[in-house]
Amino acid sequence: MEPNENLTFSEPSRSGLCVVCKGSKLLCGKTRCPILVKVNYFLKSVPLLQTEDIDGSSPPSVFIGRIGYPNVYAGPLVPPIREDTALYDLPERWFGKSIDDIVAFRSMLVRGKHRVHVQNFQEAGKIIEKTRELALATNSVDVELILKKKPRGHLLLDDEVQPFGPSAPIRELYVGNARWDHHIEKAYTDTDLKATPAVHELYTKGVLVTKIQRAFSVGAFGIEKNRKFVPTRWSITAVDSILSKDLMEKVKTYPEINEYKVYESRYLGNLFEVIMIPSMWSYEAIEAWYPGTVWNPSGRNVVMFGDSEGYEGRTTYAEIGGCYYAARLAVCELLMKERRQATVIVLREAHPGYIMPVGVWQVRENVRNAMRQKPYLFNTLDEVLKFIGSKFQIPLQKWIMRSELLKNALFQKKITDFFAKPPLNA
Template identity: 55%
Template sequence: MLSLPVQPAPAQFAAIFDADTQAAIASGLCIQCRGAKLLCGKARCPILVRWDFMMKTAPMIDRVEMDGSSPPGVFVGRFGYPRVYVGPLVPPVHGDTQILDSPEAWIGHSMEDIVHFRSQLVRGMHRVHVQDVDGGGRIVEQTRELALGTSPADVEVGFSRKPHGRVVLDDNVQPFGPSAPLRRLDVGTLKVDPNLDRAFSDTDLRAKEAVVDLYGRGTPVSKIQRAFSVGAFGMEKNRRFVPTRWSITAVDDTIGKQLRDRVEAFPLVNEIRVYEAIGFDDRFLVVMIPRPWRYELIEAWYPNTLWNPLGRDIVMFGDHEGFDGRTTYASIGGCYYAARLAVGEALNRERRQAATVILRETHPGYIMPVGVWNVREHVREALRRPPQRFPSMAATLAYLQTRLDIPMSRYLHTSEVLQYVLHQRTFDDFDLLTRGSVPAAPT
């Protein structure tokens, strides 16, 4: 019979909860609340969400030998770079587990669903130098094989100690569960993706070219990112492991640049459009304007949201680019590149170009990070839906104000692209800009 774990002592909370939650526990706020009053201002108690899934998973992984069906999934850490931990993600269950590592299929699921999917995945860790992609031994070889897989594979793992730790949450990477050092990894019959395998076997093909080619062949972005992280692409002498959070952004950026370059040859969209999607109390409004390519992502975080937990005011910031791209890494981080890929994808599908502004308004229901897939897939979802169409910027801004809680004047004050459209007039802009009044930006 499985024994349930005892409640952890206070010193063990660091192994389960993040720093903000630990601070709330230490302050006594959580004792007063106990998940019922939501004194932290969040829509749901992050302690109860994480605790629930930890308690469901813990009894199944309280061992040093484990077997299950990997989705397949792998993870490459970044701490200690260039000597990093690589290894498989394995749940303690068998069957069709593909949903556990398929972000493209997560739209429509709740945040609790995502945490449930990911908290089942135990991370096996094997330390290796990032350049040692061929000489890292059997564990490295089988981890790479998993990364090239196309369907779940039965895996047996042996750990040097029982897995422990919290559900790992990161704004770039999908969550995953506890971890432990690997001493043994055995992968059963594995079906390899032929396109990924072809790119892996071509040691004269540059990594950038491999990524673009795979995307063009319809390989899901998440699978390209997974294979990229284990050094499966590139010239033979240049191959290396890439930490998972870096590989996600590198692939998004590479594909996004390629899509942007193609857009330059297309005609402009012929009206202003607004697309919308909502998920996890996160609202995405995508505005496309008939102007040459420009792109901007603006994020607004309410107090008591993930990245504004203690603030009293809304925090708003953004990044933008033109055809020449950026010379610095976007301050918003990986979300910027994930959303840009989705925009470039939609414009290429229609063979049009536009100036695009994405307004992301995050409310207190967004209680924990789930990874940049959230931005990529929700912007994709918005752009698959029929848009609202408008004859003028005045009408567009008036509509946006009905869909956003923050005054539109604040977005105008922050947005470089909207300011450009409103103030850099062209002959074609007479009707676009002058029908009705445009809200004034604050000085």
């Protein structure tokens, strides 16, 4: 047979690369093999998961799935150990921990699953009732989780939610005495209070965002007849969106900042540069994923995408997902604290060191960390761009081409400069 000169060839798929590599050559471009990281921590947990009876202390933590919506799987996350596990489900306390640290304790969480209709959870029986009680607890709770079969071994990884370990259907669920956060309990018992103001009120009283998101997912807030379970990944984004939108409206009432600022944070292979421009409120978030990163595993080029909104906000869901709202919350928190408004541009470079997704909390806490740092101050946008260009590996022009707000700011600057010129005969 004669060779067909018209045939074209493509690069091996991600799975094909893994077969060739076997974790030794790092052909995907990552600095470590994510499969081996997962296997390593799964093997450590295997001896503890050879039973249908999981007896341990839930952080507390629950997970509401989205597959099959509105009929979804809901249930607790329980590690097979008895100790204070509160850290296991408090992303606000994870910043600075390595991927190994996070995977180590999150992989221990066994997910119990029980089918429930999101709107008929009140009729779903004791298992769902106990799951709700657990979700509203303020600290670790002793739980006995009796499963119908041994947990199926895998580590769930998702860009929106935190990782967790294997799962199995629930036969029985016993929950010890759970002490509720009194602010959450008050919102839960007020069946005439709508969900959005309930979320606002809890946040202003200092309840952690993670705890609000957890309670939101089990239908703890809102008019009684309207309450329903919300898939965990949706509840995370919903709370970030609700809170940041409220803060955003308040921020708009404050004066504009009077100088250019850049805030910076580096963590888990991610570099964030947050630009604040003296102008009325607008917001943009742009991500750049290098080859060998989580969502660009076998590509040859950097992938960039983002979303923005003007002064009036946005009415459609952001293309880049929950990261957009998580970062928006973090920057609005600082502007509220300083009683100022600004045009804000969040730029993120994800490098090959970011080998696996750990949840949208990473963006929120990374940007919060940036907001805690002393900002770099500049007099002009040109100075800002020169500084940004020195920080990123991606050429500055690429960021400008991708950013609607940077292009707008540069265009506005040129118009202002034009009108500022004196007459030729002056």
